[in-house]
Amino acid sequence: MTVRAGILGATGAVGQRLIQLLDPHPEFEIAAVTASESSVGKPYRTAAKWRIESQIPDDVAEMTVVETMPEAVPDDLDILFSSLPSSVGREVEPAFCEAGYVVSSNSSNHRTADDVPLTVPEVNASHIDLIEVQRDERGWDGALVKNPNCSTITMVPPLAALDDVFGLERVTVATLQAVSGAGYAGVSSMEIIDNAIPHIGGEESKMENESRKLLGEFDGAEVHWHDAQVEASCNRIPTLDGHLENVWADTEDDTTVEEATEAMEAYPSLGLYSSPEQLIHVFEEPDRPQPRLDRTREGGMTITTGGVQETDAGVQFNCLAHNTLRGAAGASLLNGELLSKQGYL
């Protein structure tokens, strides 16, 4: 079966990555692209300032950008991938769900709502069935599924691996985040060149809350958030792509460098089309991972870690993921593949 997909916010940083990943995908076809009023009615080639390394696929380049509203997209779409600004998605995504569409979204709105699945398929695929609760409560034929914030996705799989074996008690994280994480209009060159900005609005609470929901238990009716304490401090640095993070994980049981490394390397991937063979790669070299060298491992879908050290309370390690691939477009696509596999499309 070919899954007909629309992209909401298709002209932006994440929208372009979605096109790059969906165009060659064997299961999905791009059937609609939407953006803001200033892009509506234009061919995609003109509306989007294409900024990624591959070419715009010819068929997408000629598509006309339509309005971001249910009446403007074809009725027969199986899924919509949303990369809308959160303020826009907050109103528009539920309207699509009410109109019967299944939406796999990157936007931060509704991520921590009780009846909205927040999933990283390799970590908490079972949470997807929260859709049943959502449909009961909201009376929707459609559904709203979220992937977490890009900095959260980077650290959660290694934390899940440690939690499974040693139990997590407390997490402290400091991030070094790339400029593409702020979208194309996000940070001006005058602000970021020769600089680092020790504040990213709202990012810290997203990491603190979303990670606990992802690591929580779904009992068929609700998600019980993990009770680990999570504290984050977020920084923007002048790399283009790839968020690097320094993580301190305090564990219930004692662990060693070898045991923590083994837990991360053995943490399984999934057999979905876009999941990497190895979900977490652990470097032995103490100066890896690095954004420029390691962000595109396995198509940008592998999370790399390194610098594992023992601390008094657990372990410290560094981790890296490509923020617009693993952390955004690839994350949404994986959720789409999971929705398809579980029969929700």
Ligand SMILES: NC(=O)c1ccc[n+]([C@@H]2O[C@H](COP(=O)([O-])OP(=O)(O)OC[C@H]3O[C@@H](n4cnc5c(N)ncnc54)[C@H](OP(=O)(O)O)[C@@H]3O)[C@@H](O)[C@H]2O)c1
């Ligand atoms: N960048 C990342 O690494 C990353 C990672 C995880 C999650 N996210 C989230 O993903 C979303 C998109 O991020 P981005 O970096 O791709 O942003 P972006 O580059 O600013 O792109 C925003 C997209 O939304 C469209 N849009 C803006 N206002 C609209 C409106 N009023 N109605 C309809 N469409 C509108 C834009 O269309 P026009 O071109 O017509 O303006 C564009 O297609 C955000 O919610 C962000 O927080 C981003």
